[in-house]
Amino acid sequence: MKAVQFTRFGPPDVLEVVELPVPEPGPGEVLVRVRAAGVNFFEVLMRADRYAATPDLPMFPGVEVAGIIERAGPGADRSHIGMRVAVPLFAIGRGSGGYAEFVAVDGGAVVQLPDAISFAAAAGLMVQGLTASHLLRRSPAKGKNVLVNAAAGGVGSLLVQLARRDGAKMVIAAASSDEKMGAFPVSRRRSCGRLYGAWLAGGGQKADRGLDADIIHKTVGDAFSRAALDALAPCGELVLAAMGRFGLEAADVEHMLGDNQSIKGFSLLPLLTPQGVQEDLAALFELAAAGALTVIDGGRFPLHQAAEAHRAIEGRRAVGKVVLVP
CATH class of the missing domain: 3.40.50.720 (NAD(P)-binding Rossmann-like Domain)
Structure with a gap:
């Protein structure tokens, strides 16, 4: 599969697309084909080593994705295969790996998406x-x-x-x-x-x-x-x-x-609990599905244009939510 990484800190050009094995879902895990990965300003800061904490290298950015469950690991619910889901990686201790074609995560950590919500909008409703x-x-x-x-x-x-x-x-x-x-x-x-x-x-x-x-x-x-x-x-x-x-x-x-x-x-992560994340995201998705909450589309970029997505945010050209669409 394709994934985005950086092996040194610097301008957007340090982002590169690499080939990695498709992750194998372990016990209780599901494999999600990513249809949209959110791009956040703090990831821009991490890439430039201007964030509060310096990440280890190589770094595979991305903390929120939306997509479709393709496979179920041992013990995971196989009836969920084909389900449209949001995956808040940041809320389950995963601070990386979202800029990719696939992610494998605990099946209990995904949140089902209503059909009325696009994958890009779901990415904008997580962080x-x-x-x-x-x-x-x-x-x-x-x-x-x-x-x-x-x-x-x-x-x-x-x-x-x-x-x-x-x-x-x-x-x-x-x-x-x-x-x-x-x-x-x-x-x-x-x-x-x-x-x-x-x-x-x-x-x-x-x-x-x-x-x-x-x-x-x-x-x-x-x-x-x-x-x-x-x-x-x-x-x-x-x-x-x-x-x-x-x-x-x-x-x-x-x-x-x-x-x-x-x-x-204000700091978000200390306020989150597993049950609270599930309930809050479900409520946000319900509002968006009903047309009561609008996620502004700030631009959609393929994985190989991750650097351009970062430039849009860093240069303050983006309005709304910027996403990568593998």
């Missing part, structure tokens, strides 16, 4: 869908003004939609350009000047520096400055779901303390 769901669980949006930066990205676009379903008073979808917001399903768009460029995703008032957002979600690792905090209300929360340059000085933090504002960290 990013679970992240958005848990962000709202830890900081409920009901009755609050919520500002989501990087709203045209995978996590941000889902977070905006789920926050509205959660009963937010108003959701502001913020992005860096009109071009990025053009693909985003919002009911109204208005420019908001130089703070982010923000667009209404519900509610009737214009988003501006006097917004008074009760919650601001930071979902990408770029710099976050004092100017961005001008929109945060007294007693508001700044939720950091991505590592990066913080950009705040001591005086800024003192100002936050004086306004009873808080900074809340």
Whole structure:
């Protein structure tokens, strides 16, 4: 089978396609033919050795795939052969191997996909869908003004939609350009000047520096400055779901303390349980199948163009979810 690896750190060109044996499903395992593999920003950082942890080499990236069960190992349910499934590798201790034509995994770790959901959409609802769901669980949006930066990205676009379903008073979808917001399903768009460029995703008032957002979600690792905090209300929360340059000085933090504002960290993996992952993904798939949740297609690339997929993300050209389609 074909798989993507890198044997040294560097630019996207270090990604290469290699031939490997098709994995043999062991006891209780199933062999899944991959139809879509999610590409994530943290994998871009890993490839460049800019992630929090340096991976061992060679590295076979990819932590989320969707596909069809082709074979069942000893003790696995053979009636599941032919089933469309999602495989959240990251949630079962597998931090690699998704950029490939096949994966072998524990049969109890897969989640069945409704026929109405594409494999690409399923890939967009694993890391990013679970992240958005848990962000709202830890900081409920009901009755609050919520500002989501990087709203045209995978996590941000889902977070905006789920926050509205959660009963937010108003959701502001913020992005860096009109071009990025053009693909985003919002009911109204208005420019908001130089703070982010923000667009209404519900509610009737214009988003501006006097917004008074009760919650601001930071979902990408770029710099976050004092100017961005001008929109945060007294007693508001700044939720950091991505590592990066913080950009705040001591005086800024003192100002936050004086306004009873808080900074809340977020990390997905410690919040996950096997049962919770199954239930949460099933709920997300049900919403998507019913048309109540949209995964923005950020581009589909064959395995041999994995480097181009990384360039699209690294160069901030992608809007929504980028996937590889073996």
